[in-house]
Amino acid sequence: MLGTLELKQALTGHKGRVWNVCWHPKGHSVASCGEDKTIRIWVNEGGKWFTKTILVEGHQRTVREVSWSPCGNYIASASFDATTAVWDKKSGQFECNVTLEGHEHEVKSVSWSQSGHYLATCSRDKSVWIWETTEDEYECASVISCHTQDVKKVKWHPHEDTLASASYDSTVKIFKEDAYSDWVCTATLSSHTSTVWSLSFDSTGSRLVTCSDDMTVKIWQEYKPGNEAGIATENNESTWKCCCTLSGYHSRPIYDVDWCKTTGLIATACGDDIIRIFREDSTSDPNQPSFSMVCAMDDAHTQDVNSVQWNPVNHGQLVSASDDGLVKIWFYSE
């Protein structure tokens, strides 16, 4: 163990389980959501975090995930009520002016592309939807039905319009737009032996970390056509290979993972109430990387940790959410 994770503040306000937390792209505020059907926006003033705004009446059921647009002017929220709401603050306050409908069952995840042109959603109905956005109009660009089970997570590449999805069918899939403007699955990442709950790209977008109900974390490396390592590619598309498995660290399902784009640290949220932090070894071989656990915060929460996310600006600052109803702000230092 090398580092320490220090609790800065426990934020109370949600009633019941908090499912997800998401930093504003500038890192000055956090959005959280949960079982109580609300979204809370927290800000820090004078060294203390408090609720700045509560967004209510956008959803009839649990809000499973929130995602801040790259410009910071929109929040999208995915709900068990089968809809996705888009909140904007044109009037000065966040208001829900758009509701995206189409999924047959609970929407599990929502993500904005870095370009801001696309919004992706996924659902228990096994589909991934891609919405194209232009000046507050949202048009469904594609309905992708490649997964054979409940889709748990969608997340965009850090600088390309490439999407990754994780599913109850134990796989991760990569999607891109082809020459005919159709969204197609270009890779299926198979290695986990149970539900893949979440995933996160590294800063380059050529590596991916995934976490699963099988209690392992896996690192995947992209090999582009013509790669130096000599890894075969098909149809002029990249091959993704699992190049590292972190097993034996987690004792229950791992519900979330986040790969910090600036420090390279990986944080995990686990059903054993622990937040763990991993760092790539300095001697690590790019084709067979090795990672070490540098911190394990026992009893980070009193119940399952559902979500963790690194502050995109303030290095070392971490936010977590749990079934215990709390959102916690942490600081990691070495």
Add this chain to the structure above:
Amino acid sequence: MGEQLENVNPKLYKKVDDRQITANDEDEDIVDEFDSREIFDLIRNINDPEHPLTLEELNVVEQSLIEIDNKRNKVNVKFTPTIPHCSMATLIGLSIRVQLLRALPSRFKVNVEIAPGTHASETAVNKQLADKERVAAALENNHLIEVINQCIAAKM
């Protein structure tokens, strides 16, 4: 539930005797840890969705298939569907889960699984029951929660 019963003539099992109250149970100063008998008492009177019988009477739950580790906050319950193709297995498992969720302190991590080798879709049912997100979504379904509440409500 349905018009036709899946298991028309289930085998009946004898109920266990009531728990013996000891002097220690009444003593407020003694820390009384949860044991498998206590967990069993919480779930033995859950009603079968199909028959006017309890899960204990149908031998769906047994004290010997309950494991508890108080220190580590773990509860593991295995249940045995009455027939290997029982379509009610998920509902029964969900009822056990909900009952324990409501009755036990939130520190406990509860696993509810089918006893190995007793159901045709054991793996699929276990995966559903272990997926807390799907369980949470199911419990927001008013019809389903009504059915579960009926199963859980102990007859006086």
